[in-house]
Amino acid sequence: MTRILEARNITKRFPGVLANDRVGFTLKEGEILAFLGENGAGKSTLMNILYGLYTQDEGEIEIRGQPVEIQDPNDAIALGIGMVHQHFQLVPVFTVAENIVMGTEPTRFSFSWRLLGWLGGVAALLFFLGGLFAFENLSQWLLAALAGGIATAALYGLLILLGFLSRRLTFRLYFLLVAAASVALLLIRGFVLDPSPQIPLLVFGGLLFAAASYPAMRVLATALDRYVAGRRIRTLSKQYGLAVDPDALIADLPVGVQQRVEILKTLYREAQILILDEPTAVLTPQETDELFEIMRGLVAQGKSIIFITHKLKEVMTIADRIIVLRDGRVTGETSPEETSEAELAEMMVGREVDLVVDKGKASPGEVVLEVANLTAEDQRHQPALRGVDLFVRAGEVLGVAGVQGNGQTELVEVLTGLQPATGGTVRILGHDVTNASPRTVTELGVAHIPEDRQEDGLVLSFPVADNLMLCNYYEPPFARGPEIRFDRLYEYAERVVAEFDVRTPSIAIPTQNLSGGNQQKVIVAREFSRPIKLLIAAQPTRGLDVGSIEYIHRRLIQKRDEGVAVLLVSVELDEIMALSDRIAVMYEGQIVGTVDADKITREELGLLMAGARPKEEASQEADVQETKGGIPVG
Numbered sequence: 166m167t168r169i170l171e172a173r174n175i176t177k178r179f180p181g182v183l184a185n186d187r188v189g190f191t192l193k194e195g196e197i198l199a200f201l202g203e204n205g206a207g208k209s210t211l212m213n214i215l216y217g218l219y220t221q222d223e224g225e226i227e228i229r230g231q232p233v234e235i236q237d238p239n240d241a242i243a244l245g246i247g248m249v250h251q252h253f254q255l256v257p258v259f260t261v262a263e264n265i266v267m268g269t270e271p272t273r274f275s276f277s278w279r280l281l282g283w284l285g286g287v288a289a290l291l292f293f294l295g296g297l298f299a300f301e302n303l304s305q306w307l308l309a310a311l312a313g314g315i316a317t318a319a320l321y322g323l324l325i326l327l328g329f330l331s332r333r334l335t336f337r338l339y340f341l342l343v344a345a346a347s348v349a350l351l352l353i354r355g356f357v358l359d360p361s362p363q364i365p366l367l368v369f370g371g372l373l374f375a376a377a378s379y380p381a382m383r384v385l386a387t388a389l390d391r392y393v394a395g396r397r398i399r400t401l402s403k404q405y406g407l408a409v410d411p412d413a414l415i416a417d418l419p420v421g422v423q424q425r426v427e428i429l430k431t432l433y434r435e436a437q438i439l440i441l442d443e444p445t446a447v448l449t450p451q452e453t454d455e456l457f458e459i460m461r462g463l464v465a466q467g468k469s470i471i472f473i474t475h476k477l478k479e480v481m482t483i484a485d486r487i488i489v490l491r492d493g494r495v496t497g498e499t500s501p502e503e504t505s506e507a508e509l510a511e512m513m514v515g516r517e518v519d520l521v522v523d524k525g526k527a528s529p530g531e532v533v534l535e536v537a538n539l540t541a542e543d544q545r546h547q548p549a550l551r552g553v554d555l556f557v558r559a560g561e562v563l564g565v566a567g568v569q570g571n572g573q574t575e576l577v578e579v580l581t582g583l584q585p586a587t588g589g590t591v592r593i594l595g596h597d598v599t600n601a602s603p604r605t606v607t608e609l610g611v612a613h614i615p616e617d618r619q620e621d622g623l624v625l626s627f628p629v630a631d632n633l634m635l636c637n638y639y640e641p642p643f644a645r646g647p648e649i650r651f652d653r654l655y656e657y658a659e660r661v662v663a664e665f666d667v668r669t670p671s672i673a674i675p676t677q678n679l680s681g682g683n684q685q686k687v688i689v690a691r692e693f694s695r696p697i698k699l700l701i702a703a704q705p706t707r708g709l710d711v712g713s714i715e716y717i718h719r720r721l722i723q724k725r726d727e728g729v730a731v732l733l734v735s736v737e738l739d740e741i742m743a744l745s746d747r748i749a750v751m752y753e754g755q756i757v758g759t760v761d762a763d764k765i766t767r768e769e770l771g772l773l774m775a776g777a778r779p780k781e782e783a784s785q786e787a788d789v790q791e792t793k794g795g796i797p798v799g
């Protein structure tokens with residue numbers, strides 16, 4: 166296999182951080198190269214350098230043996246590098262096709278209203294003057310000019326469709342084309358068919374038509390552009406097995422499909438090297454399998470892929486080679502045949518990692534959260550929750566399992582006051598908090614780890630310290646009357662950051678400068694560090710490295726043992742199985758069954774998640790009964 170990319174001695178410093186320290190690696194044509202590393206190890210930074218978003222302080226990059234300078238993403242794209250970012254970069258209100266084409270359409274709109282107005286003005290004057298002499302020929306020249314104009318427009322469209330003309334049609338070119346066609350037609354008519362003294366006027370009519378028809382041409386050109394882009398997107402999606410509808414709105418698509426759009430975007434720009442930064446973090450297991458199929462298809466057709474993930478299983482399944490980064494340095498290179506998950510974990514973290522959570526039996530107390538017949542709508546006003554009943558007791562973990570998109574997001578949002586319920590009740594510690602504000606809910610002692618950390622969990626532009634205080638900055642000891650006591654706040658933030666091992670050079674830097682996983686740790690640190698009664702955790706370990714997952718799982722069980730009621734929503738079956746005392750399965754907006762975690766197998770759970778009814782109707786009935794009205798039996 167030939168080398169397609171080689172990086173040598175890449176070093177990148179941020180204030181207070183050495184993000185990449187003399188990193189070197191090679192990527193071969195048609196291979197999948199996986200990068201593993203702790204949160205903050207420098208993976209995204211390295212990829213951003215390859216994609217031209219950052220420039221390295223030291224080091225060289227070669228593509229196909231040629232040294233290259235990558236100053237910005239345009240350079241990277243020209244060199245055949247495409248990147249799908251850890252956090253997607255799509256415009257939700259645009260269609261798939263618009264998002265894919267964005268940035269490749271002509272950026273300068275060459276059409277000038279001033280020029281058009283000027284030409285139109287002169288034309289109208291001359292037309293008026295000419296008309297004084299040749300009024301009876303008005304209909305003749307109008308017809309001829311019209312014919313000329315339409316013929317040119319058609320010719321133009323044909324040329325684009327056949328791919329001869331770029332889409333960057335300028336007004337001048339268009340004007341010339343229409344004018345030339347009109348003149349030619351008129352000359353033929355005037356000299357050959359029916360000699361007439363009105364030729365100058367006729368020519369002039371053609372020019373006028375040319376100017377006036379330009380706006381219509383722009384509309385036609387845009388429509389054509391869209392058609393051509395749509396066709397190309399369809400071809401690409403067929404070629405690589407990336408099923409998407411080019412006309413769908415991004416906002417309406419599930420994440421898995423949005424990601425295909427991101428991949429298509431790179432293919433549309435003819436990428437040979439694809440960088441996928443944690444593509445599976447937001448995917449369901451099924452979507453991940455589909456993505457792997459797509460990746461296999463891509464490499465089979467000669468593309469090379471750099472793949473970043475925290476999931477060791479995935480690396481073992483899909484990678485040809487594996488590179489491990491720690492503290493910005495390459496600490497190892499291996500392949501799935503030569504290594505094991507445990508060894509990879511150790512290489513990443515530098516110590517042995519306990520991949521299994523050990524927890525004792527729960528000793529549940531009073532009911533803390535009680536949900537009865539809850540209904541709510543999704544963003545498109547379709548029913549998302551269709552009568553959810555559940556309860557969580559102090560000192561137990563209720564895991565909500567389910568395929569993503571079965572109402573879990575809406576459930577968490579309604580419980581935390583981020584979205585209204587359309588019916589039913591939510592009671593926390595006996596208080597009715599149906600449709601209460603997030604602050605009311607928070608003040609009852611509810612912690613929330615949201616699914617979308619950047620959207621609902623953090624103010625990215627705020628310093629780390631402020632984000633650690635979002636829920637209680639206004640309360641003592643951090644506030645005294647209207648005054649915020651920054652010394653206390655900073656002291657507290659320092660302590661929490663150290664305790665939760667948030668890797669940041671300082672608590673004063675904007676949170677957006679933290680690596681994705683460390684942003685998540687900021688949220689976890691904030692929510693775990695205040696007195697709470699109920700913890701609502703949605704995908705709490707998404708994007709975290711194995712070491713941090715181990716840590717957070719341990720903390721979660723510790724909270725349970727301190728008597729906190731925990732509602733855990735996760736699409737990771739392993740996580741649900743490992744942490745839950747009881748498991749509620751959500752399907753199409755309802756809880757289709759609640760079972761004791763030690764009485765169900767992975768397979769049975771998988772079936773329930775797919776909407777199957779359990780075989781033993783009786784026990785199912787009993788379980789459903791148990792949750793009705795939120796009152797526990799026994």
Ligand SMILES: Nc1ncnc2c1ncn2[C@@H]1O[C@H](COP(=O)(O)OP(=O)(O)OP(=O)(O)O)[C@@H](O)[C@H]1O
Pocket residue numbers: 179180182183184202203204205206207208209210211251668669670678679680681682683708
């Ligand atoms: N724009 C920036 N300004 C300052 N520091 C930064 C910036 N971007 C990244 N860093 C720092 O560089 C280090 C490496 O971050 P990077 O995002 O590359 O980690 P990562 O390996 O991708 O981690 P994760 O798995 O959490 O995504 C981190 O310590 C981070 O805080």
Ligand SMILES: [Mg+2]
Pocket residue numbers: 208209210251442680681682
């Ligand atoms: Mg990253």
